[in-house]
Amino acid sequence: MATTLEAEYVFGAEDLGSRAKVVKFAVFQRHEEQGEAQEHELASFEAMMLPHLDAAHNLARWLMRNEQDAQDVVQEAYLRAFKSFSGFHGSNGRAWLLTIVRNTSYTLLKKNRAADLTTPFDEEIHASDRESVSPAAILEHAEDAELMKNAMNGLPAEFREILTLRHQEELSYQEIGEMLKIPVGTVMSRLARARAKLREYLASQMSQEK
Amino acid sequence: MDAYLDGELDPITSQKVEQHLRDCPKCEQAYEVETAMAHAIGQAAPYYKAPPELRERIQVSLRETIGASTSRGAEGGGSMPVRRPEAVRGVFFDMPWNWLALAAAIALAAIVASSFLPKPWQPGAEQFLATQLIASHVRSLMADHLTDVASSDQHTVKPWLDVKLDFAAPVVDLSGDGFPLIGGRLDYLDNHSAAALVYQRRKHFINLFIWPTTPVDGKEQKIVEREGYHLVHWIDGDFTYWAVSDVSVGDLQNFQRLFGKQLAAH
Numbered sequence: 001m002a003t004t005l006e007a008e009y010v011f012g013a014e015d016l017g018s019r020a021k022v023v024k025f026a027v028f029q030r031h032e033e034q035g036e037a038q039e040h041e042l043a044s045f046e047a048m049m050l051p052h053l054d055a056a057h058n059l060a061r062w063l064m065r066n067e068q069d070a071q072d073v074v075q076e077a078y079l080r081a082f083k084s085f086s087g088f089h090g091s092n093g094r095a096w097l098l099t100i101v102r103n104t105s106y107t108l109l110k111k112n113r114a115a116d117l118t119t120p121f122d123e124e125i126h127a128s129d130r131e132s133v134s135p136a137a138i139l140e141h142a143e144d145a146e147l148m149k150n151a152m153n154g155l156p157a158e159f160r161e162i163l164t165l166r167h168q169e170e171l172s173y174q175e176i177g178e179m180l181k182i183p184v185g186t187v188m189s190r191l192a193r194a195r196a197k198l199r200e201y202l203a204s205q206m207s208q209e210k
Numbered sequence: 211m212d213a214y215l216d217g218e219l220d221p222i223t224s225q226k227v228e229q230h231l232r233d234c235p236k237c238e239q240a241y242e243v244e245t246a247m248a249h250a251i252g253q254a255a256p257y258y259k260a261p262p263e264l265r266e267r268i269q270v271s272l273r274e275t276i277g278a279s280t281s282r283g284a285e286g287g288g289s290m291p292v293r294r295p296e297a298v299r300g301v302f303f304d305m306p307w308n309w310l311a312l313a314a315a316i317a318l319a320a321i322v323a324s325s326f327l328p329k330p331w332q333p334g335a336e337q338f339l340a341t342q343l344i345a346s347h348v349r350s351l352m353a354d355h356l357t358d359v360a361s362s363d364q365h366t367v368k369p370w371l372d373v374k375l376d377f378a379a380p381v382v383d384l385s386g387d388g389f390p391l392i393g394g395r396l397d398y399l400d401n402h403s404a405a406a407l408v409y410q411r412r413k414h415f416i417n418l419f420i421w422p423t424t425p426v427d428g429k430e431q432k433i434v435e436r437e438g439y440h441l442v443h444w445i446d447g448d449f450t451y452w453a454v455s456d457v458s459v460g461d462l463q464n465f466q467r468l469f470g471k472q473l474a475a476h
Contacts, residue, residue: 035276038276039276042272042273042276045272046269046272047348048437050265050268050269051348051351052438053260053264053265053268054257054259054260056260057258057259057260057264058257058258058259058260061258062258070258071261071264071267074260074264074268075264075267075268075271078268078271078272079271079272079275082272082275083275091435091436091437091438092435092438093437093438094438094456095438138243138246138247139242139243139246142246142247142249142250142254143250143253143254144254145254145255145256148250148251148254148255149255149256152251152255163251163255164251164255167248167251167252167255168251168252168255168257168413170252170412170414170457170458170461172458173213188213195244195247195248195251198247198251199243199247
């Protein structure tokens with residue numbers, strides 16, 4: 001704020017030089033009030049929402065599965081969020097922003113390829129040999145970043161989002177339920193299914209390696 | 211079991227599950243696998259931080275949206291404010307020059323003065339403190355501002371802080387409990403200097419602000435939630451503590467408990 005104010009001052013001081021410009025300055029005053037209110041709103045929006053930029057980007061990146069789309073989604077989501085910011089009175093800015101990021105992601109996903117949302121997980125492939133792999137071996141592979149990334153990306157969008165919201169953003173069941181508009185019981189069961197699928201995928205990867 | 215794993219059970223049910231896991235090897239094994247999975251998603255799966263250019267891109271596009279609906283902005287140049295001078299000129303045209311200059315000067319003075327006046331909204335002292343704490347926490351997470359002394363060794367952080375501050379802030383390492391010490395920082399809050407210890411909880415950071423308790427500091431333990439951040443306040447010995455983070459309240463309380471325990475053990 002301090003710098004813009006200084007700029008205004010300079011602007012005003014210069015314009016006292018001639019009569020026509022003084023009139024211009026008087027008009028400028030009125031626009032000033034409007035603009036200042038909006039700048040104030042933008043400043044509080046940024047102070048509240050920019051700290052959650054990493055979380056927004058991470059969610060979008062997992063949902064879109066590519067960097068370019070993720071960045072477009074995040075930018076679009078911030079613009080949408082700013083437009084409806086005056087209607088936001090809650091205390092949980094992060095969950096609010098992430099909800100908008102999620103909705104924006106789905107809009108783009110649907111537009112890009114309706115298939116992505118509906119493609120069922122390939123149970124046949126991923127379920128194979130799951131009994132033959134020991135938990136210890138799964139544990140070992142669970143630390144492999146590349147493998148984990150591929151495994152996560154192999155899951156449907158609804159599993160990708162719930163895993164990242166819970167285990168990376170560490171949102172509570174209740175926060176996730178509110179975001180996805182589903183009951184807490186559904187959050188739990190979906191999360192359990194998502195983890196089970198991920199484990200099956202890891203197991204199938206390992207049996208392929210053998 | 212999933213709710214147990216996610217730490218979302220009440221203490222009694224949680225204890226029952228714990229008991230069962232001890233007695234049932236099959237469930238215990240399943241639990242270990244689940245824990246590892248949850249851990250792996252949090253740790254091994256990549257966390258995609260936003261690239262710096264994305265932040266800039268967003269800030270520019272946000273400014274464009276307000277620039278479009280007002281006459282502000284350097285890009286607009288002087289062209290937009292002068293769009294309607296004729297209409298206004300009708301009103302002011304015959305006024306003598308010095309009156310206009312005086313009016314403009316008064317308007318200008320009003321703008322400049324308004325920036326120095328206190329804001330009409332005067333928050334309570336505690337709200338104000340909470341705002342300062344969150345602001346300091348957020349600032350610390352911005353580029354390279356997290357620590358003044360980066361060390362996971364409490365025997366490095368503590369002497370460093372002791373030299374800079376007029377009090378000896380307690381420093382303990384909690385890496386064994388899942389809260390590794392990242393470093394320390396100096397801060398100035400509520401009109402006195404404070405030590406800020408930075409701890410990590412998985413991908414998140416906790417700022418623990420410490421200063422010698424003053425008469426104005428609240429005596430009771432307190433939990434505040436604001437803007438998606440949690441603040442936990444407590445007093446122990448001669449010091450006032452404020453822990454600030456976006457981790458859950460449960461994690462922060464756990465942190466408080468562990469901190470107290472470690473401190474007592476010293």
